[in-house]
Amino acid sequence: EVQLLESGGGLVQPGGSLRLSCAASGFTFSSHVMSWVRQAPGKGLEWVSGISGSGGSTYYADSVKGRFTISRDNSKNTVYLQINSLRVEDTAVYYCARRTAVTWAYFDYWGQGTLVTVSS
Amino acid sequence: DIQMTQSPSSLSASVGDRVTITCRASQSISSYLNWYQQRPGKAPKLLIYAASSLQSGVPSRFSGSGSGTDFTLTISGLQPGDFAAYYCQQSYTTPHSFGQGTKLEIK
Secondary structure (H helix, E strand, O other): OEEEEEEEOOOEOOOEEEEEHHHHOOOOHOOEEEEEEOOOOOOOOOOOEEOOOOOOOOEEEOOOOOOOOEEEEOOOOEEEEEOOOOOOHHHHHEEEEOOOOOOOOOOEEEEOOEEEEOOO | OOOOOOOOOOOEEEOOOEEEEEEEEEOOOOOEEEEEEOOOOOOEEEEEEEOOOOOOOOOEEEEEEEEEEEEEEOOOOOOHHHHOEEEEOOOOOOOOOOOHHHHHOOO
C-alpha cells in the first residue's frame, strides 16, 4: 500500500525556517517525481515544488523560488522541503504528492498534510 | 506560466442532479489536465487524468472531456459524498498550476 507521511510543520515566527519531511512507502520511491503542494487556510491548492526521481532536477513556483529548497534521500525514501525566510503568507497545510511514472503526469497519491503557521 | 481558470467558483445542486464544471487554460495544454476532489479537512483525491481518463476506483458518474484550452468535469447523479471542492490542474509544464477551485454545495 502506498503511503506518504508528512512531518515537520509547526508554529514559527516570520523570518524563521522549517524543514518538512515526507516519508514514503509501498512503492519504488526513486522511480517517481515527488512534489509539494500547499493550501492556505480557506484557499485553493498551490503547487510549490517538484523533484525528479534521481534528485538531479528541481522545480519551484515563482512565489517560493530562492527561499524553498526541495531535496530527497532515496536511501531513506524521504523527500524534504527546506523553508527559509518564512512569511505570514506561507501559512498553509503542506502536502507531499507522488507523481505518476508515466507520460500523463498526475498526482495519484497524497499525504495527509502538515500545517505550517507563520506568526509572531 | 500557465493560468488555469475554473467556473463557477461555487455551485449549489441537489442529490441526483447532473453538474458541469469548466476549466480554461491560458494556453494550449493538449490533454494534460487533471481533476481532483477535496473534502473538508482531507487531502485531494485524483478523479480524472489526461482530461478524460477515470482514475481506478472512481465511480463512473464522474467524467471529463476537452483538449487544448477548454475542459469540463461532469458529475451525473450527484451523491451525498460528492459535495466537496473540485480543482483542475495542468501537468503540461511546471509550475503545475491549479484552478482556483469550485465548491459544490447541497441546495
